[in-house]
Amino acid sequence: GAVVSQHPSRVICKSGTSVKIECRSLDFQATTMFWYRQFPKQSLMLMATSNEGSKATYEQGVEKDKFLINHASLTLSTLTVTSAHPEDSSFYICSVPIGSGGSYNEQFFGPGTRLTVL
Amino acid sequence: GQQLNQSPQSMFIQEGEDVSMNCTSSSIFNTWLWYKQDPGEGPVLLIALYKAGELTSNGRLTAQFGITRKDSFLNISASIPSDVGIYFCAGPGGGADGLTFGKGTHLIIQP
Numbered sequence A: 001g002a003v004v005s006q007h008p009s010r011v012i013c014k015s016g017t018s019v020k021i022e023c024r025s026l027d028f029q030a031t032t033m034f035w036y037r038q039f040p041k042q043s044l045m046l047m048a049t050s051n052e053g054s055k056a057t058y059e060q061g062v063e064k065d066k067f068l069i070n071h072a073s074l075t076l077s078t079l080t081v082t083s084a085h086p087e088d089s090s091f092y093i094c095s096v097p098i099g100s101g102g103s104y105n106e107q108f109f110g111p112g113t114r115l116t117v118l
Numbered sequence B: 001g002q003q004l005n006q007s008p009q010s011m012f013i014q015e016g017e018d019v020s021m022n023c024t025s026s027s028i029f030n031t032w033l034w035y036k037q038d039p040g041e042g043p044v045l046l047i048a049l050y051k052a053g054e055l056t057s058n059g060r061l062t063a064q065f066g067i068t069r070k071d072s073f074l075n076i077s078a079s080i081p082s083d084v085g086i087y088f089c090a091g092p093g094g095g096a097d098g099l100t101f102g103k104g105t106h107l108i109i110q111p
Helices: none
Strands: A002-008 A010-012 A021-023 A031-036 A042-053 A069-075 A076-081 A090-101 A101-107 A113-117 B004-007 B009-012 B019-025 B032-037 B043-050 B057-059 B061-065 B071-076 B085-092 B099-101 B105-108
Touching: A002 A090, A010 A021, A021 A031, A021 A090, A031 A069, A031 A076, A042 A069, A042 A076, A042 B099, A069 B009, A076 A090, A101 B032, A101 B043, A101 B061, B004 B085, B009 B019, B019 B085, B032 B061, B032 B071, B043 B057, B043 B061, B043 B071, B071 B085
Parallel strands: A010 A113, B009 B105
Antiparallel strands: A002 A021, A021 A076, A031 A042, A031 A090, A069 A076, A090 A101, A090 A113, B004 B019, B019 B071, B032 B043, B032 B085, B057 B061, B061 B071, B085 B099, B085 B105
């Protein structure tokens, strides 16, 4: 599988500020990474697909201008939560897919970033 | 979009007991994945299933891909305290090969 790291592991910020979360694939070059969000006691929900060298694609209902994604290299994707508000407080988790033939059969997740917006 | 119904929502069992949970979908899946998530951490992949009828084991864990391709189950034999956590089924169905997750089964083990 892939080893995935995230930084920071937790962050507390004031309402209106922006927060950047990094996702790194430590042992696998990933042209695609995924970003998920998990609210307390709920399941993971896909937010967006991060594509190296091209724009990210966002799921319905996810604001692309609020959640900026940059896939800077084959090992790094960043998610920036702009003008954060308390309702953005959540657990943000990235994943690296591994598969063949264009089909991503297995995804390996980072440890997550806990965002708390005051 | 595709939905996954996972049951039971929670289980309270005694250490040493066997556990069974299942997942059904409203449409056909080509892949079933089972993950375990501990509090404050990301999900960890337990078992991946690729063929209808496939039965795969990983230690005390066994999972099967239903013949109809619309369901899967996960069994844990002889549960131990470290099995505590939330178990999720998942399959491709999110955008661009992202995953759709079930709501999870919260496993609690009583000593």
